[in-house]
Amino acid sequence: MKDRSFIVIGGGLIGMAMGWKLARRGCEVTVIEREKVGGSASWAAAGMLAPYAEVSFEEEALLELGQASLNLYPQFLEELGEDVDSVPEIFYSGSLIAGMDRDDTERIRRLFEFKEKLDFEAEMLTGSQAREIEPLLSPRAVSAMWLPQDKHIDNRALVLALKDAFLKNGGNLLESSEVTSIKFGENDHRVKTDKDTCRATDIVLAAGAWSNSIPGLPDELRIPVRPVKGQIITLKMTEEVELQHMIRTPRVYLCPKEDGTLRIGATSEEKGFNTDPTAGGMKDLLENAWEALPSIYDLPVTEFFGSLRPASPDHYPMIGKTKQPGFYYAAGFYRHGILLAPITAYHLTDIILDDEISGLIKPFEPMRFSDLAQAE
Ligand SMILES: Cc1cc2nc3c(=O)[nH]c(=O)nc-3n(C[C@H](O)[C@H](O)[C@H](O)COP(=O)(O)OP(=O)(O)OC[C@H]3O[C@@H](n4cnc5c(N)ncnc54)[C@H](O)[C@@H]3O)c2cc1C
Secondary structure (H helix, E strand, C coil), rough: CCCEEEEEECCCCCHHHHHHHHHHCCCEEEEEEECCCCCHHHHHHHCCCCCHHHHCCCCCCHHHHHHHHHHHHHHHHHHHHCCCCCCCCECCEEEEEECHHHHHHHHHHHHHHHHCCCCCCCCEHHHHHHHHHHCCCCCCCCEEECCCCCECCCCHHHHHHHHHHHHHHEEEEEEEEEHHHHEEECCCCCCCECCCCEEEEEEEEECCHCCCCCCCCCCHHHCCCCCEEEEEEEECCCCCCCCCEEEEECCEEEEEECCCCEEECHHHHHHCCCCCCHHHHHHHHHHHHHCHHHHHHHHHEEEEEEEEEEEECCCCEEEEEECCCCEEEEEEECCCHHHHHHHHHHHHHHHHHCCCCCCCCCCHHHCCCCCHHEEE
16 A cells, blocks of 8 residues: 555544554555644543434434444454554443433433334433432432443543554654645645645545635635534542443533543534633533532532534534545544544545445535535
8 A cells, every 4th residue: 555645634533543544554644733633622522432322313324323333443442452552441331311300301202202213222211210220310300211322432542542553553643733735736745734745645634623724725625614612521520429321411411431530511602713611611511410410519620621523514424535536534523523433444444445435424425515526
């Protein structure tokens, strides 16, 4: 594969997973990251691998993709473990979606009726049955949906493991380097940064919420991605308050992590590229989390910040070819980039190196947006 060389723009989880996979297949790969690897949405994320809690009405294609990616996770981590010593584990914790009143219960029941027809385990519970699974759940919870197949992972450890594995496979990493222009040639593309110029036969755009604003991209290749702000709080759990399962209500989620912290997320705001954590964001998150889990009241706050989800117009990711030969998108992962990293790494590598596209990925081709479609 040494006749093909790659530049991956963006060193988030998606860019690093792509860089690692391509380097592992023997390609020459440079990842260009403006700041530090994994420092944006991939750091902020709660790390939930929760396609079953996340699926909503009319999102069956996304569910299939999420399920397939979740099934690929063990293989992905095993391969990663062949390259580096320290690889995060998957936590098989399940999700409880709790109803705090009659409105919540109606909403959860409608979702349950939809989920029940899909191919996974879902169970409707009373509040006391839910507390048998997770005793920390508020006595005020009157109902819950139990989704035992949802999982979570330490997304921060994962992106750092991918960085090490990428370097072990001979990858070239340029951190603190911002892409400032792209010039396409025939099998010879040039990417300028604020420090250097790199050349490659192929480019993968994985710049998260900034994928639409890379300087030098011709208008017809600009990807319709917008930033959706999410604020997230981290608390330090204690021996008495040690949540075992992911808890949600229609307003908030709580995800316990292996290091004894608890991530509470997340707001969803259309504020452009503003990432400021706000008083209102903190109030809403804590109030909603406390409603579901009153014992968080005394836990110390260790982190609070805002980050940007990369969202496409239909909130589905964009994975695949564009009309510019040798230019690919791995962008628009919105709320699901941690979950979808393995399937993106495996399937986009197959598209790029073997020209093979699976039926699973087809609904997510960038060319579904007519502006990006290949002229017939
Ligand atoms: C609060 C919050 C909670 C979330 N929770 C979950 C969850 O539990 N589960 C889940 O599956 N998903 C979750 N997500 C979504 C997930 O974080 C994203 O979908 C995923 O991280 C996107 O990865 P990425 O690599 O595309 O983007 P990013 O991680 O944002 O990486 C893009 C990178 O590109 C770099 N870049 C941008 N412009 C340039 C340039 N010009 N030159 C060089 N580099 C550039 C940036 O610096 C950045 O590091 C959450 C998101 C948020 C905000």
